Structure formats: C-alpha cells, structure tokens
Amino acid sequence: MVRVRSHLRRLRSGKVIHVRSHSRRTSSPSGSSGTATSGLLWGGLAMMVFLGVLFGVFLATTGNPTPVASETEKTARPQPTAPATLPPGPEGEFAGRLREARMNTGLSRSEISALTGIAESTIDDFERALAVPSAETLKALSSAYRLSFDDWTALEITRSELR
DSSP, X not given: OEEEOOEEEEOTTSOEXXXXXXEEOOSSTTSSOSHHHHHHHHHHXXXXXXXXXXXXXXXXXXXXXXXXXXXXXXXXXXXXXXOOOOOSSHHHHHHHHHHHHHHHXXXXXXXXXXXXXXXXXXXXXXXXXXXXXXXXXXXXXXXXXXXXXXXXXXXXXXXXXXX
C-alpha cells in the first residue's frame, strides 16, 4: 500500500476538486511498485542493442563472404559489337545518334558505364532502341559524350517526341 497525500485535481470539465489523503494499492500483486520489472526490461533492451552493435562490428570486420550481383562485375548478357538493324523511325534515329555520340568520344560502353554509373546493359538497350533514357540519364550521357549544348538539345527534343 502506498500513502497518497491530499491534493487538488482538475477534472476534464475544468472544475477543481479536493482529494483527501488516502492509501492506494500497488500495481503489481507482489507489493513492489514495478521498478524491478521495468529495470529488467531496460536491461534486456540495452543488452539487445549491445549485441546488435557487436554483431554489426563483427560483420564489418570479417566481410560478407557472398558478394551481391553488383560486386561480381558480371554483365547481364553478352554485348554485341555491332548493332543489329535499328528500327525505322524516330526510335532508331535516336538510338543511332546516341551510338554515334559515344563512338565519337572513342569510349566503350563499359567506360561510359563507369563514368556515369549507368549499367552497361542499359546503355546497350538505349543504343539498340530497346529503351529510352530519362531526362536525367540523357543529361549524364551527354556530359560523358562531351556533347555541345545544341547537340544535347537536339537529342532532348527527339527523346521528348518518343514518349
């Protein structure tokens, strides 16, 4: 039992009442106030956090034995050396312009991929008219291809007409 002194309490309605001193039962049946139980909970939580940090440090120092696909540096499919016939129309023309721009720089797809962070297979898809780059991707490719502002603008206009 816990002894409670007399005090004032404000009700939700706004009215203030006087509460006389009284005895209150504790929340746990053993007679304790629950601090031992909460101490165990906090201690257990601290132990779990410590073990998590320890496990993270262990993984960081030992390394991951199984590399993910991006770490293996494998290409998704073999890269053709010469493009297949491009489709007629603006899609094929756009893809041809991208390939020509890359060839003018003298860089390979893998070198462009390393410069821009765009996957080599994705660059191949752009050059074979299987995919159309977004505006941000086209801007990254244009800077890697060292295109002039006029050439970039012409490519951007052509790209916007394809969508």
